[in-house]
Each structure stands twice: as structure tokens, then as C-alpha cells.
Amino acid sequence: MATAAGTDIYTIMRNLRWSATEKSIARKAFEDALETELQSTVAEFKSRAGRAKHASELWEIEVWLAERRKEINEKYDYRYSVLPMVFGRLINEDRIQEDQLRGLRTDKLELIRRIAAF
């Protein structure tokens, strides 16, 4: 994704400065979304485990667990240099509401919105 000025989004994200207040808002939104996603993964796991009757289903659950773990690890990357992209995705997936990010500077919110819509 390139801006009108031709600066790529990674450079823009790297150049953002986060105040202590913004970091605190970001951290809370991030942790809340992660906790919710982990809990829903536990719930789905228990449902799958409850239905399993044969060992072949266990190996399917093993593959599913590995995929979930990998996806969650990749998605929840708390580095400020990529955080707008993380939040954009989480908003796009309806895991974070924009309200939770209220208090971030407009430049960040606009960037996050653009990524969410991308």
C-alpha cells in the first residue's frame, strides 16, 4: 500500500510516535482482543473435543490447534512499528471497535481506518 506521496506504509508506521497515553490505550485494546480470541478458541476447542469419538478426529484437532496457534501468534504482534496494521485487521475482523482506540492521535486513527477498509 503506497500513499499519495509515495511513502510506503511500513515507513509511515515506523515513523509514528506513540505517547504514554496512546501506548496505554493501544495495549488495553490489544490485550482485550487477544484475550477474547483466546477464550473463543478455548470454547471452540472444547466443543470439537467433546464431539470427537475416534483418534482420527484427534489428529484433525491437532492440525487445527497448530493453525490457530500460528494464526494468533502472527496476528497479535505488539510492535509499534506494525501496530496500526494489527489494529486495522482487528477492526476489519470486528474484534476491536474503533471506540476502544479513542484517544489515539488522528494520524494513527486515519491510518488504522484506511488499513481496516483495505
Place this chain on the structure above:
Amino acid sequence: MATAAGTDIYTIMRNLRWSATEKSIARKAFEDALETELQSTVAEFKSRAGRAKHASELWEIEVWLAERRKEINEKYDYRYSVLPMVFGRLINEDRIQEDQLRGLRTDKLELIRRIAAF
């Protein structure tokens, strides 16, 4: 493991000839032990899954499942060239009773017994 005559056990196993009746006995004992082990794995999995509360426990179960799958795959190797060793181990682990192998020729039974005791 070498015999008194110096012939190694892999050569001895490879040189065994299995009659149709012996193959049928072997197949049944093998499948019964495998089915029992798979069922007990399913039961233990359900118990672990039922106790799990946090995602970290899911990833522990994922590791456990991978180990169980690998161990079962390695243990239940139905090739006649290694079958006495497989049965020796299964008897040693109390997963097969010698009775289930009744009908195999004495040379095979003695070999299996020696491996079980090893």
C-alpha cells in the same frame, strides 16, 4: 541383539515365513491392541480437554497429541520383517497377552518372548 550363532535379530525376523493362519492371528492381535490404544488415547484426550481452561493448556495438548500420534505410528508397524519386535514390545507393555498369539509357530513365539523380556 545377537543370537548365539551371531545372526542378528533383523536377519532372523526377515527370514521368518508367515503362514496364512499365522498372518490372520497376527493381524487380529495387532488390530485389537491398536484399537485399544487409540481408544485410551481418545479417553485421555477428552479428560485433558475437559480440564483445560486457558489457551496455554491447548498448546500443551497440541504437543501431547503430536507425541501420541508419532509414538503410535512408530509402535504399530505391521511389516512381517519387524512384527516379532512389535509384538515383543506390546507384550512388554501389557497391551497384548501371549494367549492372543497362540497358533504362531514356536520359533516366532520364542523370538517374541525373548524380545518382550529384553
